Amino acid sequence: MAEQIDTAIRIPFRFKRKPRSIPPDFRTDWKVSLLLLILEISSRGGRSSLKRLHVLNWAVRSSRHQEEFRATNATQSPLFSFKVRFEPAFSRAIDLAVAAELTAWVGGDRIELTTEGRSIAKRLLKTKDLFIPELAFLNSVGKSVTETQALDLLKGPDIA
Amino acid sequence: MKLRFNTISIAVMTDKGLFGRKLAFQNGLNILRANNSRGKSTILRSMIYALGLEGTFSPSHDVPLPHVLTEYIDLPDGNAKVKEASVTLEIMNGDGDILTVSRAIAGERDKHLIAVREGAGISHAEDAGISEDYFVRTSRAAVSGRGFHNRLASFIGWELPEVSTFDGASVPLYLETIFPLLSVEQKLGWGRIPARFPTWLGIKDVRRRTVEFLLNLDAYAIAEERIAIQLEMSRVRLAWSEMRDQAGKKAVAAGALLNAIPHDPVSKWPPENAPQVFLGTEKSGWQSLPNHLRKLKERQLELRDAPVANAGDNDTQTRATLSVTEEAISQRELLLRQSLQNLEGEISEADALEERILSLIEDQRKYKDIRKLRELGSETVTQVIDSTCPTCHQEISDSLMDLGHKVAAMSVDQNIAFYNEQLQLSEAVLKNARNSIVASEAKIASIRTDLNRLRSEVRALRETLSSPSEIPSIEALTERLRLDQRIDNLQELSTYFRDLMGTFANLSDDWNSLLDRLKKLPKGTLSANDEAKRKALENTIQAQLQSYGFGSVGANLITVSKDDYEPELSDMNLAADAAASDVIRLQWAYLLGLIEVSSEFGCHHPGLLIMDEPQQQSADDKDFYQMMRRATKLTDAQTIIGTSHEKTGIAEFVATTEGIHLLEFNDEHLIVRIG
Numbered sequence: 001m002a003e004q005i006d007t008a009i010r011i012p013f014r015f016k017r018k019p020r021s022i023p024p025d026f027r028t029d030w031k032v033s034l035l036l037l038i039l040e041i042s043s044r045g046g047r048s049s050l051k052r053l054h055v056l057n058w059a060v061r062s063s064r065h066q067e068e069f070r071a072t073n074a075t076q077s078p079l080f081s082f083k084v085r086f087e088p089a090f091s092r093a094i095d096l097a098v099a100a101e102l103t104a105w106v107g108g109d110r111i112e113l114t115t116e117g118r119s120i121a122k123r124l125l126k127t128k129d130l131f132i133p134e135l136a137f138l139n140s141v142g143k144s145v146t147e148t149q150a151l152d153l154l155k156g157p158d159i160a
Numbered sequence: 161m162k163l164r165f166n167t168i169s170i171a172v173m174t175d176k177g178l179f180g181r182k183l184a185f186q187n188g189l190n191i192l193r194a195n196n197s198r199g200k201s202t203i204l205r206s207m208i209y210a211l212g213l214e215g216t217f218s219p220s221h222d223v224p225l226p227h228v229l230t231e232y233i234d235l236p237d238g239n240a241k242v243k244e245a246s247v248t249l250e251i252m253n254g255d256g257d258i259l260t261v262s263r264a265i266a267g268e269r270d271k272h273l274i275a276v277r278e279g280a281g282i283s284h285a286e287d288a289g290i291s292e293d294y295f296v297r298t299s300r301a302a303v304s305g306r307g308f309h310n311r312l313a314s315f316i317g318w319e320l321p322e323v324s325t326f327d328g329a330s331v332p333l334y335l336e337t338i339f340p341l342l343s344v345e346q347k348l349g350w351g352r353i354p355a356r357f358p359t360w361l362g363i364k365d366v367r368r369r370t371v372e373f374l375l376n377l378d379a380y381a382i383a384e385e386r387i388a389i390q391l392e393m394s395r396v397r398l399a400w401s402e403m404r405d406q407a408g409k410k411a412v413a414a415g416a417l418l419n420a421i422p423h424d425p426v427s428k429w430p431p432e433n434a435p436q437v438f439l440g441t442e443k444s445g446w447q448s449l450p451n452h453l454r455k456l457k458e459r460q461l462e463l464r465d466a467p468v469a470n471a472g473d474n475d476t477q478t479r480a481t482l483s484v485t486e487e488a489i490s491q492r493e494l495l496l497r498q499s500l501q502n503l504e505g506e507i508s509e510a511d512a513l514e515e516r517i518l519s520l521i522e523d524q525r526k527y528k529d530i531r532k533l534r535e536l537g538s539e540t541v542t543q544v545i546d547s548t549c550p551t552c553h554q555e556i557s558d559s560l561m562d563l564g565h566k567v568a569a570m571s572v573d574q575n576i577a578f579y580n581e582q583l584q585l586s587e588a589v590l591k592n593a594r595n596s597i598v599a600s601e602a603k604i605a606s607i608r609t610d611l612n613r614l615r616s617e618v619r620a621l622r623e624t625l626s627s628p629s630e631i632p633s634i635e636a637l638t639e640r641l642r643l644d645q646r647i648d649n650l651q652e653l654s655t656y657f658r659d660l661m662g663t664f665a666n667l668s669d670d671w672n673s674l675l676d677r678l679k680k681l682p683k684g685t686l687s688a689n690d691e692a693k694r695k696a697l698e699n700t701i702q703a704q705l706q707s708y709g710f711g712s713v714g715a716n717l718i719t720v721s722k723d724d725y726e727p728e729l730s731d732m733n734l735a736a737d738a739a740a741s742d743v744i745r746l747q748w749a750y751l752l753g754l755i756e757v758s759s760e761f762g763c764h765h766p767g768l769l770i771m772d773e774p775q776q777q778s779a780d781d782k783d784f785y786q787m788m789r790r791a792t793k794l795t796d797a798q799t800i801i802g803t804s805h806e807k808t809g810i811a812e813f814v815a816t817t818e819g820i821h822l823l824e825f826n827d828e829h830l831i832v833r834i835g
Contacts, residue, residue, distance in 0.1 A: 019570040021578045024526035026561040029533055029542040036541070062522055089560035099550040102541065120541060127536065130529050 025061065031093035033124055034060065036102060037131060039113045040121035041138040042145065046113035047106060050094070052150035057090045059137070066137045072153065073145075084154050161317045162254030163766035164798050167282045168207055169248045170831065172229055173267075174240035178835035179233055182282065185800055186821045189791045192802045193810050193822065199830035200802040201346050202226055204772050208343055210249040210263050212274055212296025212308050216339040217348065219360035221297065223265055228831050230266045242266050250282050253315050260288055261308075263296075272298055274308045302332050309335045316766055321380060323369045325362045333373055334358075337366050341374060341754060344747070346772035346802075351743050371725040374754060375697075376763040378687040389678050396670050400425045403667070407660050408598060414653050415440055415606035416449065417599065421664070427675055429668035430661065437657050439650075440606035449657070453650050460643050468632045468640075475625065478635065482621040489614045496607045503600040510593040517586050524579045531572050613642060686722060689761075694720050696757045701727055704749035704790060708783040712738040718746070726750070740777040748774060748787045755797050767797035775805055785813050792819040 024030055038056045039046050048056075059069035059082070072082040094111060097103040102117035113121065124130060164187060171180040183192075183203065194200050205225060208214060214224045223230055232239040244267030252258050260281025263274045272295050279288035294308035301307035302320075313320050313335060320332040340355040348356060357366045372380045404421050411418040420435045437449040447455075534542050549556045559569045570578060620635040627634065686694065698720040705715035713729060721728045727746055728734060734743065751769055758765030769791075775784045784805065791799040803810070807826060814822045 017568055019568040019574060021575055022559045022561060022569045024523050024530060024575075026559050027530050027572070028545055028556075028558060028560055029540070030526060030530050031560055032541045032545060033533060062519065092560045096545055096550065097541075100541075100544045101550070102544060116544070120544070123536075123540065124533075127532070130532055133525075 025087075026089050028093065028096060031089060032097045032100075032102065033120075033131070034134060035090070035093055035097055036113065036117050036121040037124060037134065037138060039103065039111065040118060040125070041135070042141055042143055044143050046118060047110055048112075049110050049147055049150070051154055052145065052147055053094070053111060054086050054090060055084050055150040055153050056138075056141070056145065057087060058084045059141075060134050061087075063133065066133075069141075073141075073149075082153065161764050161766055162252075162796075163316050163768045164252040165207055165768070165800065166250040166252050166258065166280070168203065168210070168250075169282050170203070170206055170229070170245070170265075171248075171834075172233065172245040172265075172831060173243045174233060175243060176233075176235065176240035177833055179240070179831050180834050181830050181832065183823060184283075185798065187798050188795065188819050188821065189788060190798070190800045190821045190823065191788070191810060191814065192800065192825075193807065194804065194825035194830060195827050196804045198804075198825060198828065199226075199228065200804070201772050202228060203830055204343075204770055204800070204802050205345070206247040206265075207249055207770070208339070209265070210247045210261055210274075211251075211312060211335075212263065212301070213336055213339050215297060215334075215336040215361075216343070216358055217345055217356075219358070223271065225265055233831065244268070248282055250280050251315070254317060257315070259315055262291075272296060276308070276311065302334050318764060321369070321373055323366075323380075324364050326364055327362065331361075331363065333363070333369055334361050336361060337363060337370050338373065341370060341751065342766065342768050343770040344751070344772060344774070349772070350747065350774070350776040351740060352747070355747075365724075367726065368724045371754070374763060374765045375690075375693050375725070375758060375761070377690045377693065377725075379685050379690050382681055382685060382687060385677070386681060389674055389681075393671075393674050396425050396667055396674065400664070400667050400671075403660070403663055407657075410656065411437060411653070412598065412602045412605050414649060415602065415609045416653065417446070417602045418657075425667055425671040427668060427672040429665045435661065435664075437653065440603060449650065449654055453647065453654065456643060456647050456650070460640075460647060463640050463643065469636045470630055470632055473629075473633065475629075478621055478624055478633075481635075482618065482625070485614055485618050485621065489611065489618065492607055492611050492614065496604065496611065499600060499604050499607060503597065503604065506593060506597050506600060510590060510597060513586055513590040513593060517583065517590065520579055520583045520586060524576065524583065527572060527576045527579060531576065534572065616642065684722065693757055693761055693763070694722065694725060696760060697725070697753050700753040700756050701746070701749045704753065704787075705745060707786050707790070708745040708748065709780060709786075710742050710745050712742040741779045744774070744776045744779050745783060745787075752787070752790055752794070752799075755794055759794070759796050767794070768799075769797065770800045770802075772802045773804065774801060775803060781805075781809060785817075788813070788820070789817060792817060795819075 034057070035053070038053060038060070039048060042048075042056055043052070059065055065082070068082040094103070097117065098105060098111070101114055102120065103111050104114050106112050125135070165185050167182065167184045169180065169182040171178065173179075181199075181203065192200055192203065202225060205214075206229070208216065209223070209225060217224060228234075228242075229245045230242060232241050245265040246262055246267070246269070247265055248260060248262040250258055250260050258278075258280045260277045260279065261274050262277075262281070264271050273293045274296055275291045276294055277288040277291045281288040294306055294311055295301055295304075296308045302309045302313075304310060313332075320335075322330045323333050324330055336358050340349070340357050344350060344355070355367075357370065359366065363369065369380065371377070401423070404423070407421070408418050417438045417440075418435065419438055420431065420433045422431060438446040439449055439452045440446055533540060536542075544550075547555060547558060557569055558571075561569075616638060617635065620638040623634045624636075682688065698718075701718060701720065702715045705718060710718075718727050718729055718734075720726070727750055729738070734746065738746070748771075751771070755765055755767055755769060757763070759767065774787070775781075788801065791797075791801075807824070810822070811824070814820045
């Protein structure tokens with residue numbers, strides 16, 4: 001028996017690694033581009049707190065999130081439906097964007113677009129056929145989400 | 161289809177007397193030469209203003225003419241204040257009809273009114289008809305019977321096409337949108353490829369629509385037809401699927417299944433696998449409706465011939481039947497519960513699948529965006545971040561997910577293919593799930609029908625047992641009644657099904673003729689005729705550029721776009737990348753080319769072209785002359801060129817070239833004292 005196994009594994013063999021499917025939200029350029037667009041379209045002066053960025057990232061992420069966010073926002077008070085998650089991939093995208101000097105930290109708690117980051121965002125906007133649903137959402141939200149609102153959304157509802 | 165400017169007359173009444181100018185133009189090339197700031201542009205603009213077409217240049221309602229005509233005239237002995245000013249223009253169409261139009265520039269008279277007289281009101285004032293007022297630059301001026309542009313269009317012989325606006329309305333192609341190709345203004349008109357079309361009118365694809373009209377291209381009609389066909393197709397598709405749904409529900413309600421009706425319209429009806437109605441029966445499983453109906457009718461006949469048994473005839477038999485039937489009921493009830501549970505599971509599976517498909521579609525779209533993003537090349541995140549870490553420059557994986565060190569990520573294309581496959585798989589499974597839901601529903605309905613029948617059988621059996629033995633057996637009677645009723649129901653279903661097949665046959669006919677119409681459309685956006693015109697335009701532009709000394713690239717590289725019929729150079733932005741003087745040459749070639757092609761193919765161009773100072777961007781003299789020489793070859797057109805080009809050069813050129821009408825003013829002002 002042992003001998004059999006021994007002969008069997010003496011035959012040369014190789015493992016071939018099969019590439020793994022990655023959800024598009026985990027692609028670097030997708031996430032970083034989205035970050036730039038959130039800063040350009042939906043943040044005053046191209047600048048926003050980290051918390052607020054996470055809220056908007058979560059909101060723009062899929063059409064269902066977008067609907068939930070809208071429903072929550074329409075009532076002007078945090079509801080149960082929209083629950084924000086901190087997406088680690090988004091944090092990584094922010095780190096990469098800072099390292100690549102597309103965005104920069106301001107005062108340790110806020111992120112702002114650099115000149116290059118802004119020019120890339122502008123160029124993305126010019127193509128007209130990219131990020132169509134995301135842009136529609138960001139444009140409809142505009143710069144209206146304030147830091148306080150973002151914090152409220154993060155904290156979730158006060159349940160008595 | 162022709163428009164010519166015969167004579168213009170400007171009259172300015174001031175507190176120091178009457179000023180103005182009268183000029184006559186001819187067919188062919190007219191050169192209006194004067195030194196700088198002598199009022200050439202004033203004259204050329206006044207002609208456009210006289211026709212109420214200043215909206216070509218701007219949405220503003222201010223009079224777009226200089227102060228000489230609106231405020232004051234500079235005189236050596238101080239200013240003469242303008243009290244009233246107007247412009248009168250004689251225009252001629254292809255039939256030789258002449259119309260005299262006159263519009264106020266300054267003074268009390270309403271500037272939205274244009275006085276129109278039939279006949280040559282300037283040169284033969286006595287023959288001209290009475291003056292009638294038309295209005296311009298108000299809403300409906302293009303369509304109303306009293307609108308001047310409506311009048312002008314029909315005078316030229318134009319039937320303006322209906323085009324759509326950005327807010328979805330349908331309007332005529334306003335004249336303002338056509339004139340940028342007929343008149344180039346000095347200050348803003350040059351150096352623009354494409355020409356400066358008025359966007360404030362809100363017409364969709366205005367550049368294309370205008371050229372399509374001038375060159376009488378079929379492209380717009382083709383596009384319209386394509387849209388009409390698509391609308392009609394979606395109507396048929398909707399009717400089809402509604403009909404199919406409705407029929408399916410009706411069948412299920414009768415405990416039947418409708419088989420083999422295609423999801424989408426088909427052009428061949430009935431399809432090879434002909435649609436059928438199946439009934440779930442107790443004994444022999446699914447049976448086709450006609451078969452089942454035949455069996456029921458046989459039984460009906462059988463019963464009709466047999467005498468109705470009496471209640472007491474067969475007590476033991478009745479009791480036995482009763483217990484068998486009760487057993488059957490409890491079996492059916494169990495089956496029903498299981499089937500309902502089953503159905504619930506199937507429905508929730510289908511819901512989950514639908515959800516999954518939606519998110520797959522969303523992810524797939526994101527991936528397609530990522531692919532486009534990467535194809536953009538310069539100035540993108542992809543280029544900046546690449547596949548190395550911006551800080552330590554070590555290789556990083558193409559993913560923000562923590563994959564562990566050894567796992568490779570799929571490439572974007574692989575991932576798109578992967579999602580495609582997932583999507584196809586999920587859709588196939590969903591289709592299957594939906595089919596089994598329908599089958600389950602039919603099964604449940606048929607169990608319920610069965611149950612009802614069995615229960616009434618039990619009731620009848622019990623009544624038979626408890627009734628006096630010499631009256632007819634209730635069980636035997638109800639069986640007959642039930643049978644009659646079932647046959648009626650199924651017969652109705654059968655009729656419904658026959659009608660349904662007729663409806664589908666009609667829809668299929670409609671579908672077929674739509675497919676035929678679609679087949680008749682050309683492959684691309686252009687018809688063969690359109691393509692010939694496009695090619696002719698391309699040829700004349702190339703030939704002209706060659707002779708005008710076009711230097712940015714080889715003239716034969718300039719093509720005419722199949723999308724918007726404008727000159728283009730593969731992917732280059734001509735306006736940005738070509739030399740400024742070459743853009744001017746291109747503009748000459750394009751504007752003259754439109755006239756040439758239109759007259760060659762008999763299209764809608766009125767053969768009129770006004771160019772104010774076309775020698776822009778220090779285009780060479782010889783090229784400028786060459787362009788004018790080309791214009792003299794257009795025998796069936798009128799070109800009016802205003803220029804301050806050096807006097808002797810022009811004089812020499814006119815002397816050596818045939819067919820030029822020169823209006824030379826040298827240093828003289830064009831607006832002078834005339835009374």
